[in-house]
Amino acid sequence: MNSPSRFRVRCPNLCCRRLLAVPKAARGHLVRCRHCTTTLRVPGIRLHSTEGSPIARVVA
Numbered sequence: 275m276n277s278p279s280r281f282r283v284r285c286p287n288l289c290c291r292r293l294l295a296v297p298k299a300a301r302g303h304l305v306r307c308r309h310c311t312t313t314l315r316v317p318g319i320r321l322h323s324t325e326g327s328p329i330a331r332v333v334a
């Protein structure tokens with residue numbers, strides 16, 4: 275049950291928290307947890323860009 279075309283996301287519903295196997299094609303899209311019907315966004319599209327970011331980095 276470890277298909278390379280799928281990956282896992284955890285349901286954000288605190289009453290559920292199940293691991294969902296979603297196809298990689300669903301990255302960036304909304305999917306519904308079949309256990310609790312909560313809709314969640316599948317991560318995968320890069321949210322943080324280190325190149326040309328207008329946001330200044332915190333330097334310690």
Ligand SMILES: [Zn+2]
Pocket residue numbers: 285286287290291292307308309310311312
């Ligand atoms: Zn759920």
